Amino acid sequence: MHMPDPVDDAKRALRADLRERRATMSGSARETATAGITAQLDALITSIGARAVSCYLSTSSEPNTRDFVRAAVARGIRVLLPVTRVDGLLDWSVATEDGDIEEGLFGLPEPTGELLGPIAVNDVDLMIIPAAAVDRNGMRLGWGRGYFDKTIGSMENCPPVYAVIFDSELLDRVPSEPHDQPVSGVVTPTQTIPLASAKR
Numbered sequence: 001m002h003m004p005d006p007v008d009d010a011k012r013a014l015r016a017d018l019r020e021r022r023a024t025m026s027g028s029a030r031e032t033a034t035a036g037i038t039a040q041l042d043a044l045i046t047s048i049g050a051r052a053v054s055c056y057l058s059t060s061s062e063p064n065t066r067d068f069v070r071a072a073v074a075r076g077i078r079v080l081l082p083v084t085r086v087d088g089l090l091d092w093s094v095a096t097e098d099g100d101i102e103e104g105l106f107g108l109p110e111p112t113g114e115l116l117g118p119i120a121v122n123d124v125d126l127m128i129i130p131a132a133a134v135d136r137n138g139m140r141l142g143w144g145r146g147y148f149d150k151t152i153g154s155m156e157n158c159p160p161v162y163a164v165i166f167d168s169e170l171l172d173r174v175p176s177e178p179h180d181q182p183v184s185g186v187v188t189p190t191q192t193i194p195l196a197s198a199k200r
Contacts, residue, residue: 007175007176007177008177010175011141011144011174011175012144014132014133014141014174014175015132015141015143015144018132018133018141018169019061019132021168022061022062022166023061025166030064032189033063033064033166033189034063034064034067034189035189036188036189036190037063037064037065037068037164037187037188037189038064038067038068038071040187040188040189040190040191040192041055041065041068041072041128041164041187042068042071042072043192044126044162044187044192045072045077045125045126048125048126048160049125050077050124050125050126051077051078051125052077052078052079052080052123052124052125053072053077053078053079053080053124053125053126053127053128054079054080054081054082054092054121054124054126054127054128054129055068055069055072055079055080055081055095055128056081056082056128056129056130057069057081057101057108057109057110057111058109058130058164059108059109062130062164063164063165063166063188063189065128065164069081069095070097072095073095073096073097074097078094078124079094079095080092080093080094080095080116080120080121080124081093081094081095081110081111082110082147083104083110083111083115084104084108084110084145084147085118088145088146088147088150089118089147089150089151090118090121090147090148090151091115091116091117091118091120092115092116092117092118092120092121093110093111093112093113093114093115093116094113094114094116095111096113099111099112099113100112100113118151118154121151121155122155122156122157124159125159125160126159126160126161126162127152127158127159127160127161127162128162128163128164128187129148129152129161129162129163129164129183130142130143130148130163130164131163131164131165131169131183131186132165132169133165133169133170133171133174134163134165134169134170134171134174134183134186134195135170135171135172135173135174136170136171136172136173136195137173137182137195138182138183138184138185138195139173139174139176139180139182140163140174140180140181140182140183141174141175141176141180142180146179148181149179149180149181152181153179153181160184160185161181161183161184162183162184162185162186162187162192163183163185163186163187164186164187164188165186165187165188166188166189167188167189167190167191169188170186170188170193182195183195
């Protein structure tokens with residue numbers, strides 16, 4: 001008999017709520033958020049002095065990272081984009097100005113360029129990852145597939161990891177389990193917040 005898991009149930013309920021909130025955002029609110037996120041991410045890579053970063057291609061409901069990726073590539077930053085694999089690991093592909101995008105394993109937008117193995121991400125100065133929500137201790141609630149938790153957890157010298165969320169998704173606390181990995185900070189449309197109490 002399947003035993004109910006209170007943490008798992010709490011995560012599921014919170015994800016559903018956050019997904020619904022994202023789905024009901026207006027177009028103009030999205031545009032404003034995109035401009036803010038692009039500016040915040042741009043300032044973050046400048047402040048870190050990052051020459052290589054990993055980022056993800058946002059879906060239509062996520063905070064938009066695509067403008068940032070385009071601008072970073074145009075100014076000579078090496079940007080690695082994740083490509084999901086069946087074994088739960090991520091391959092990486094270098095973003096290009098005219099790179100093609102197709103639907104990956106979970107219907108996520110992914111690049112079609114040459115695949116680099118999972119260890120390619122060890123060379124970046126900053127990781128920019130998706131999240132459903134993050135709490136003030138740096139715990140991140142992902143979307144449940146575990147790709148980024150696994151990647152971050154396996155890195156020996158993990159660079160700063162920032163999750164991109166909307167302002168309302170920085171919460172006092174998110175449900176977490178031992179395998180969940182904390183992030184170094186969050187980027188929202190209005191601010192970049194280092195979360196110093198996170199473990200990394």
